[in-house]
Each structure stands twice: as structure tokens, then as C-alpha cells.
Amino acid sequence: MTTHRGRARRFGDDINTDYIIASSRKKETLDESILKRYLLEAVDPAFAASVRPGDIIVAGRNFGCGSAMEVAATVLLAAGIPVVIAESFARSFYRNAINNGLLAIECETADILEGDPLAVAIDSSGTAIINERTGRWEMRPALGGIAGDILAAGGLVAYLRREGRFVPSAARSH
Amino acid sequence: MTAFPQTISEKILSAKSGGSARAGDVVVCDVDLVLGTDASAPMAIGYFERMGGTRVHDASRIVFALDHYSPSSSPSTKGFHEQVRAFAGAHGVRVYEVGEGISHQIAVERGLARPGMLVVGADSHTVTCGAVNAFATGVGSSDLAAAMLTGQLWFRVPDTIRVVLDGDRAPGVAAKDVALAIVAALGSDGAEYHALEFAGSGARSFSLDDRLVLSNLAVEAGAKAAVWDADNVLEVHLARFGKRGEPVFADRGARYAREVVLDVASLQPTVALPHSPENVLPIAQAPDTPIHMVFLGTCTGGRAADYHEALEVLERGGGRLAAGVQLVVTPASSEVERQLVADGTLVKLARMGATITVPGCGACCGTSGVIPGDGMNVLSTANRNFKARMGNATASIYLASPAACAAAALTGRITDPRSIP
Numbered sequence A: 001m002t003t004h005r006g007r008a009r010r011f012g013d014d015i016n017t018d019y020i021i022a023s024s025r026k027k028e029t030l031d032e033s034i035l036k037r038y039l040l041e042a043v044d045p046a047f048a049a050s051v052r053p054g055d056i057i058v059a060g061r062n063f064g065c066g067s068a069m070e071v072a073a074t075v076l077l078a079a080g081i082p083v084v085i086a087e088s089f090a091r092s093f094y095r096n097a098i099n100n101g102l103l104a105i106e107c108e109t110a111d112i113l114e115g116d117p118l119a120v121a122i123d124s125s126g127t128a129i130i131n132e133r134t135g136r137w138e139m140r141p142a143l144g145g146i147a148g149d150i151l152a153a154g155g156l157v158a159y160l161r162r163e164g165r166f167v168p169s170a171a172r173s174h
Numbered sequence B: 001m002t003a004f005p006q007t008i009s010e011k012i013l014s015a016k017s018g019g020s021a022r023a024g025d026v027v028v029c030d031v032d033l034v035l036g037t038d039a040s041a042p043m044a045i046g047y048f049e050r051m052g053g054t055r056v057h058d059a060s061r062i063v064f065a066l067d068h069y070s071p072s073s074s075p076s077t078k079g080f081h082e083q084v085r086a087f088a089g090a091h092g093v094r095v096y097e098v099g100e101g102i103s104h105q106i107a108v109e110r111g112l113a114r115p116g117m118l119v120v121g122a123d124s125h126t127v128t129c130g131a132v133n134a135f136a137t138g139v140g141s142s143d144l145a146a147a148m149l150t151g152q153l154w155f156r157v158p159d160t161i162r163v164v165l166d167g168d169r170a171p172g173v174a175a176k177d178v179a180l181a182i183v184a185a186l187g188s189d190g191a192e193y194h195a196l197e198f199a200g201s202g203a204r205s206f207s208l209d210d211r212l213v214l215s216n217l218a219v220e221a222g223a224k225a226a227v228w229d230a231d232n233v234l235e236v237h238l239a240r241f242g243k244r245g246e247p248v249f250a251d252r253g254a255r256y257a258r259e260v261v262l263d264v265a266s267l268q269p270t271v272a273l274p275h276s277p278e279n280v281l282p283i284a285q286a287p288d289t290p291i292h293m294v295f296l297g298t299c300t301g302g303r304a305a306d307y308h309e310a311l312e313v314l315e316r317g318g319g320r321l322a323a324g325v326q327l328v329v330t331p332a333s334s335e336v337e338r339q340l341v342a343d344g345t346l347v348k349l350a351r352m353g354a355t356i357t358v359p360g361c362g363a364c365c366g367t368s369g370v371i372p373g374d375g376m377n378v379l380s381t382a383n384r385n386f387k388a389r390m391g392n393a394t395a396s397i398y399l400a401s402p403a404a405c406a407a408a409a410l411t412g413r414i415t416d417p418r419s420i421p
């Protein structure tokens, strides 16, 4: 079982990847340790400086919509954000998150407030999201199939180094 | 043959996975065409190397386009180009150079994307290629690397929303107006994890250029793919390349998640207000808004037909740009530019005072070309008007058809193009 503890950082619906990191920033460098200074600047210019490692992004619907640019996932990890919880994700962001080992969890978020202490506990049976302020918790099923295998491997690089190709989950021996 | 009736997406993903794919299934597919750009390939090359890649699976299926930094305006973007060229040279991958055009535009106009194909591109607007009866979808750089390395990618077979286009457009109503209406009808996440399939009497009358616009904007509603039927419009396009592909049709009785019927005949010229493409109003109801920059370009509105549509309005209105308006013209590809040179369009636009830039993405996402000034209002033929999208968070971006953009260039305000005498 892995547990992430961190404080909730609240955002609304339709946080697109350009808001997470502007296309115009990434023309200067792809180095996430620099790009993280501009994290979510279009939404809140003070946000990047306020991030503490372990912070958990909590958003509404359609997180990561827009461009498929992968820095939108990797810059969150570089900023020390291991988990994003949202009511729904755009598919390209969701894939990019899995491929880099960033936890993207779909769950009700309406009653999570900025700063709420959250715990996210993951094991093979599923993921529990616990709001330690309200005591409310929710269980989400474990990610299955190839996506689950990639996440379990720690990302697509590790998965393909091990498997050499995509292996349909049903065909896997374990 | 499969035992159940299938959508176009189910059929293509069945063929490419060698099985019988039903919406919801997870399949591993052979990919026919892999598109990378200067914005996504550098990172993909990094993933490829970390994956242990030493050679690409099939160089003939991979194409890179240097489109987002066209021209390169800094040492860093120059470096991305050099990195892409070096990798491509080492692996025998074709590079479309700076100025040759936007990746998915090139894929369509050069006949690389064809009916029945599975196309993946590390750019969300790869969905544009759905106009040629292909299943085309955007992925990130790591998936791009995986596709280059293995020739395959995994997919969850999407449910399909059938978009029925009823009736014909009224004069002055552009494909862009229809596309914005679809985004507004579905909402910014209304097609998330879904494919769109276009149908209806109106669909058949859409030119290939119109179809590209509708497929392009589908991703603003979250669509994974946006596929058109193979018909005589497509056949005319494909005849230029002497290749037909393998046209795919939905089966009678195929299962759709839902059907959205759009009364095309009732649509009017439309504008999307800042900062979301779903924020759509008929221009007639839009607040009176001054416009400081007009952008004619991108993979949505940068094709020859778009410039013809704009030029018609500009000429009708006397061809004088309003004081204080900058008109920026960036053809989507060198092929578009060549057509516009040949038919005189580009010279006419230049004489009116347009700033004409190198083909590619240009000002679309603030990576190249003209960046709007502080507090400016921009009217653009592009697909996204997110805050800061064009490189300045204080600018406001409005989206409309080429005709409406041309009308605003004449009046300096958001203007219904039908009102230009």
C-alpha cells in the first residue's frame, strides 16, 4: 500500500494544459525544473511559488483539456505534485499522467476545499481518497488493463523496457 | 467479419488490432501513420532513448513537421529543430521543414492520411485527419515514442456520438460557424473519451476543407476522433494521389452512445468569446467589441478556401483595413501559400496591408510570429482562445470564421460578415 498525504490545492473546471504550462513558455526550455516556476500562472500567478512538495491538485471537470503536450503532466511531477484528483480528465492528459507515473484519480471533488489535508491510499484493490478535515472518504477501483500495468510499472518507459511491446492485459501471465 | 454491427471507429480499430473491437474494449493496434512536431518530438526522442530504443519500428510510417516554431525565433527552438533533424537523419524519418506546414495539414494535403488508416500524432489537433475517413487521434510525446519504437499503441475503443447535420448552410454561414455550434452543443467535455461520426444531408454537401474544420474543432469538445464517411468528395481528393485507401463505413444498426442533431440551416455567423471555445454566441448578439488584431491562419482557418472566403468579404467592403487593426496572415502550409500566390490572393492581402508570415502555426499558441500587445482584443480563425494562448495573458482572444475575421479587419469591431455591403 502506498499513501500520499498532502494539502489540497483547489482549481475549477476546464483547466487546460496551456493553463498548466503555457505553450509559449515551453519554447524556451523543456527543463521541468525551470518550467515549474510558471506552473498554472495563467490561473494564479502566485501559485507556483506557493507549491509545497506533496501538494495535491484538486479540480473539477475536464482537467488537462486542450493540447496533448506532455510537459503538462511532467511539470506537475517536477513541482512535487504526485496526485491530481478531478471529477474528470481529458484523455490525452490522462494517458500522459499514467505514462509518467502521475496519479490521476477521478472522484467527486465538490466538497474538498483549498488546504484540506488529504490522504490517498493505493493498493491492488483500489484507491481511497480521504479528506482528513471532513472525515469523508471515497473508494475508487484500481486502474485495470494495460493502463493499470503501465502505472504499476511506474510509467511507460519502465513498462516498455520490461515488456518490449504493449501486451494485452488478458495475455499477460501474471 | 464481426458478428455485431460496428461504427467506423470500431471497424478501424478492429482491423488494426486484428480482432473484433467493441466500444469499451482495450486493444493494441498497429499504427499506420505517426506524426510528430517540433513541439512534441524533442520530448518524444528523450522518451524513445530512455525506453532503450535504438531504431524505429518503421521509418516509412513516421513523419515530423517543424511547424510550431516556424520560423525559429530563439536559440532554444533552433535547438529543438536540430535535435529533430538529427534523430530523423539517423533513423531515416521524413522531416517536413520549417515553412512546409502544420503536421496534420501536411498529412491530408499530401495524401499521407487516407481512408481506413489509424493515425496518431503528438498534437491534439491530429483529429483533423478524421476528415479523410481515418481514425486519427492526438497523444503525448511518450505515446509517440512508443509508437515509433513498437509500431503499436493501445486504445480503449471509444463510444461514438453521431452528429447529424441537417439541412444546408445559409449564405454567409461558414464551416467554422457549424463547428463552433457543435462545440457549444456538446460542451467542452461533451465528447470526452468519445469519437464523433458525421452524418446527415448537410454533411454530404460539406467540402473536404469544411470537414477538416469540423474534425479539427471536435477536440475542443474533448473528442478522441472525429470521422467522416468516405464519399465522392473524398474520392476527388484522393484521386490526386492515385491511392484510395480502404474506405470504411458504419454498419446499419451500429450502436451509438447518442445522436446530436444540428439544424444547420438555422445557424448564423458566430463568435466564441474569451476564454473558451464553447463560449459561443451569434455575432448579432455579441457585445460591441473593438478588435486590434485579426489572425487568419492555423490548422482550423489557414487553408486556401479560408483566405478566399476572407478576401471576398475584404474586397466587398472596399479593401481598406480599419485604422489600428493589424491583419496577420499565416498559411497552414507551403502548398496553401503556393495556391494563394498562384491565384493572386496573397498579393491582394499584402496590398491591403496584411502582415504575411511563414506557413506553420504562427501566432496560434504564442510560439512563433506575432504576439498580441497588452490588453489587445484578437479575432482569430484558430480553435483555442484560452487565456494566454497567444503568448500574452492580458490579451483577449475571440474566435470566428474567416469571413467574420475579415469583416472585423474592415470595421475594427466584431462584425457580422453579412452586414458588409
Ligand code: SF4
Pocket (backbone or CB within 6 Å): B067, B068, B102, B123, B125, B298, B299, B300, B360, B361, B362, B364, B365, B382, B383
Ligand atoms: S495551428 Fe495552432 S492548433 Fe493547429 S497545430 Fe498549430 S498550434 Fe496547434
